[in-house]
Amino acid sequence: MTLIEGGVCAALGFRAAGVHVGVKTKDKNKKDLALIVSDVPCAAAAVYTKNAVKAAPLLVTREHLMDGQARAILVNSGNANACAPEGEENARRSARAAARVLGLQETDIIVASTGVIGQRLPVEKIEQGVETLAPLLSRQGSSDAALAIMTTDTVKKEYALETVVGGKTVRLGGIAKGSGMIHPNMGTMLCFITTDCAISSEMAQEALRRAVKVSFNRISVDGDTSTNDMCCLLANGLAGNAPVTGEGEDFDAFLKALTELCTKFAVDMAADGEGAKHLIICTVSGAETEEKAETLAKSVISSTLTKAAVFGADANWGRVLCAMGYSGAAFDPDAVDIAFASKAGRVEVCRDGRGLEFDEDLAKKVLTEHDVTIDIRLREGKAACTCWGCDITYDYIRINGDYRT
Amino acid sequence: MTLIEGGVCAALGFRAAGVHVGVKTKDKNKKDLALIVSDVPCAAAAVYTKNAVKAAPLLVTREHLMDGQARAILVNSGNANACAPEGEENARRSARAAARVLGLQETDIIVASTGVIGQRLPVEKIEQGVETLAPLLSRQGSSDAALAIMTTDTVKKEYALETVVGGKTVRLGGIAKGSGMIHPNMGTMLCFITTDCAISSEMAQEALRRAVKVSFNRISVDGDTSTNDMCCLLANGLAGNAPVTGEGEDFDAFLKALTELCTKFAVDMAADGEGAKHLIICTVSGAETEEKAETLAKSVISSTLTKAAVFGADANWGRVLCAMGYSGAAFDPDAVDIAFASKAGRVEVCRDGRGLEFDEDLAKKVLTEHDVTIDIRLREGKAACTCWGCDITYDYIRINGDYRT
Numbered sequence: 001m002t003l004i005e006g007g008v009c010a011a012l013g014f015r016a017a018g019v020h021v022g023v024k025t026k027d028k029n030k031k032d033l034a035l036i037v038s039d040v041p042c043a044a045a046a047v048y049t050k051n052a053v054k055a056a057p058l059l060v061t062r063e064h065l066m067d068g069q070a071r072a073i074l075v076n077s078g079n080a081n082a083c084a085p086e087g088e089e090n091a092r093r094s095a096r097a098a099a100r101v102l103g104l105q106e107t108d109i110i111v112a113s114t115g116v117i118g119q120r121l122p123v124e125k126i127e128q129g130v131e132t133l134a135p136l137l138s139r140q141g142s143s144d145a146a147l148a149i150m151t152t153d154t155v156k157k158e159y160a161l162e163t164v165v166g167g168k169t170v171r172l173g174g175i176a177k178g179s180g181m182i183h184p185n186m187g188t189m190l191c192f193i194t195t196d197c198a199i200s201s202e203m204a205q206e207a208l209r210r211a212v213k214v215s216f217n218r219i220s221v222d223g224d225t226s227t228n229d230m231c232c233l234l235a236n237g238l239a240g241n242a243p244v245t246g247e248g249e250d251f252d253a254f255l256k257a258l259t260e261l262c263t264k265f266a267v268d269m270a271a272d273g274e275g276a277k278h279l280i281i282c283t284v285s286g287a288e289t290e291e292k293a294e295t296l297a298k299s300v301i302s303s304t305l306t307k308a309a310v311f312g313a314d315a316n317w318g319r320v321l322c323a324m325g326y327s328g329a330a331f332d333p334d335a336v337d338i339a340f341a342s343k344a345g346r347v348e349v350c351r352d353g354r355g356l357e358f359d360e361d362l363a364k365k366v367l368t369e370h371d372v373t374i375d376i377r378l379r380e381g382k383a384a385c386t387c388w389g390c391d392i393t394y395d396y397i398r399i400n401g402d403y404r405t
Numbered sequence: 406m407t408l409i410e411g412g413v414c415a416a417l418g419f420r421a422a423g424v425h426v427g428v429k430t431k432d433k434n435k436k437d438l439a440l441i442v443s444d445v446p447c448a449a450a451a452v453y454t455k456n457a458v459k460a461a462p463l464l465v466t467r468e469h470l471m472d473g474q475a476r477a478i479l480v481n482s483g484n485a486n487a488c489a490p491e492g493e494e495n496a497r498r499s500a501r502a503a504a505r506v507l508g509l510q511e512t513d514i515i516v517a518s519t520g521v522i523g524q525r526l527p528v529e530k531i532e533q534g535v536e537t538l539a540p541l542l543s544r545q546g547s548s549d550a551a552l553a554i555m556t557t558d559t560v561k562k563e564y565a566l567e568t569v570v571g572g573k574t575v576r577l578g579g580i581a582k583g584s585g586m587i588h589p590n591m592g593t594m595l596c597f598i599t600t601d602c603a604i605s606s607e608m609a610q611e612a613l614r615r616a617v618k619v620s621f622n623r624i625s626v627d628g629d630t631s632t633n634d635m636c637c638l639l640a641n642g643l644a645g646n647a648p649v650t651g652e653g654e655d656f657d658a659f660l661k662a663l664t665e666l667c668t669k670f671a672v673d674m675a676a677d678g679e680g681a682k683h684l685i686i687c688t689v690s691g692a693e694t695e696e697k698a699e700t701l702a703k704s705v706i707s708s709t710l711t712k713a714a715v716f717g718a719d720a721n722w723g724r725v726l727c728a729m730g731y732s733g734a735a736f737d738p739d740a741v742d743i744a745f746a747s748k749a750g751r752v753e754v755c756r757d758g759r760g761l762e763f764d765e766d767l768a769k770k771v772l773t774e775h776d777v778t779i780d781i782r783l784r785e786g787k788a789a790c791t792c793w794g795c796d797i798t799y800d801y802i803r804i805n806g807d808y809r810t
Binding site for chain 2: 050051052053054080082083084085087116117118119120227304305308309311312314316317318319321322324325326327329330331333349350353354355392393394396397398400401
């Protein structure tokens with residue numbers, strides 16, 4: 001499995017483009033409409049937010065994917081089309097416009113939106129925009145598409161990798177966005193993945209479900225699960241491998257690559273959390289079950305006080321143990337060891353649930369690094385889990401105290 | 406039912422004091438050890454944090470209250486005695502020292518601590534401190550005791566009120582602290598309530614459980630449930646009413662007063678949340694059940710993004726609906742009305758789950774007031790609930806980014 005260039009267009013037969021149409025801002029340098037198209041029909045899979053309030057494009061997309069087939073993805077940033085007047089109608093109009101310029105069926109189009117909730121989508125700009133967009137579609141378009149789906153993201157998120165399935169080289173690539181309103185409960189962001197692997201829509205759905213569970217569902221920026229989260233996968237089969245239609249070695253190889261890709265996007269999102277200065281990596285090992293390890297690690301990365309401590313480079317491990325305590329997972333507080341680690345070193349701060357004397361200067365150095373690991377060890381069993389989060393900073397407050405204006 | 410002076414000493418037969426012993430800081434103006442004593446034996450009730458990691462003083466207090474009786478409360482601030490070396494032994498030594506100077510049994514003493522987690526309690530300072538403290542006990546000591554239990558609180562929290570139970574005037578009063586690490590799951594702070602009402606320990610426990618459920622359990626500052634939360638009630642019976650030993654009119658009168666008192670403390674804590682500039686009052690009405698209304702309201706006051714929006718005086722109601730959506734409560738997103746209100750006016754921002762055109766200038770004015778109400782109306786039934794929270798500010802980050810140093 002190797003990383004390759006090309007992002008969402010790395011897989012054979014995919015083209016993409018991104019342009020400015022004015023939904024996000026008047027600044028013509030800010031792209032806000034992206035299109036991703038496969039030359040041939042694709043098996044399609046998607047997972048959606050578990051928020052009870054679901055944005056209109058998710059409802060329309062879910063309907064379009066009933067047959068497990070799609071060809072193209074149209075995404076706008078700047079307006080979430082959630083809780084908005086004429087939301088569903090406007091999502092349909094967007095899909096219809098894309099279908100028309102691409103010569104496809106309306107149901108072949110996946111639509112997604114991200115941005116402010118509750119305002120009417122200026123669908124006319126999107127209808128006109130797709131006319132400009134379609135001629136720009138190219139094999140080099142991934143970067144523009146990645147830029148067009150960003151909101152408060154500071155870093156463009158695009159990755160691709162290559163692996164072997166059934167003796168054939170297959171490529172998986174994608175683009176993603178996610179910075180605020182991020183909390184593990186399914187998608188928690190937008191992520192569009194393409195592959196030329198031949199795989200049935202059922203197995204694509206199964207692979208996506210499993211990959212999301214151990215990647216996107218293990219990050220948190222602010223505990224707020226968005227109304228618009230979606231992760232979808234288009235597989236067009238052009239790699240020429242024997243189609244993956246069930247469990248087995250080929251499925252495992254595909255799942256491994258998909259999980260790797262999703263994890264890269266997830267970690268990027270946590271690191272690019274709104275205002276974040278640190279990526280927090282929390283590993284829990286020695287747990288009885290992976291589920292319990294996950295509950296504990298998630299609680300730690302979600303703790304506002306722990307996030308603030310990392311921001312302040314303060315080795316306040318009591319907040320870590322406190323967050324484990326209210327997680328809901330049963331564990332023995334007297335059999336917990338905690339250490340902080342980064343490339344500057346490692347400091348053991350708690351053994352058997354009790355504070356250790358430690359070198360405060362070294363702890364400060366360890367916590368000043370960008371990537372900070374909170375290493376938690378139980379003595380219950382052999383299961384482990386890693387979750388990713390970020391610190392909470394003045395900039396998070398600034399960004400979210402005045403987002404709409 | 407009327408508010409009266411005297412705080413935790415308002416009820417007949419209670420004396421209190423607070424002094425500086427150097428656990429919190431060297432600054433001799435900062436008191437950090439409080440003692441509350443009843444002249445006669447009391448029925449005692451307490452509720453504790455649901456955090457699986459419980460501080461040592463809670464474990465010792467729970468043991469001491471097995472018989473439903475107590476006489477005194479000893480509290481220090483500056484050190485939580487949680488996850489600390491020799492925690493239980495030091496909690497016992499504190500109780501023993503208080504028992505000795507007061508001429509009571511060790512098991513008559515309730516001990517509590519609040520402050521930094523994981524560091525050894527300097528119990529020697531407390532043992533010496535109680536010697537100074539005991540002679541200072543007085544009927545006017547509530548204010549000093551209230552000051553001595555504060556950590557990051559900016560406002561002293563003491564209230565008392567008078568009501569009639571069984572034809573007799575009874576008094577209830579208390580002191581409380583709570584500013585950070587506050588999240589509704591039982592006590593979420595320290596609160597010590599005294600009353601001269603005659604009531605059995607069983608009914609005192611029942612009243613406290615019910616009062617806490619609708620007051621402290623409906624606030625949140627930062628989503629972090631502390632390891633040290635405790636709310637306890639001492640009832641010494643000096644009011645001379647016929648003892649409350651079961652449900653009925655007298656119990657209801659007592660419960661009503663206790664709930665009023667707990668609610669005043671709870672709202673104060675939310676308003677005095679670390680760094681907070683606003684009290685957020687979220688009311689959900691028209692719900693099918695009170696439980697559902699509470700789940701929705703709690704989710705809204707706990708949402709980091711909603712808190713940041715209030716900080717920025719940004720009428721970003723989409724975040725409110727989003728927080729309702731991920732609360733876990735089932736509701737119809739298309740039958741939700743939302744308004745923001747304060748003494749500056751009222752702005753309807755969402756009807757039937759869709760955004761309304763509204764006066765942005767008025768909204769800004771409404772949200773600039775200190776007390777901001779988020780008024781949510783469903784159309785499912787007649788149940789309602791109010792929860793209280795606060796905004797998240799730069800100061801919250803500053804306070805918690807460098808708490809230990």
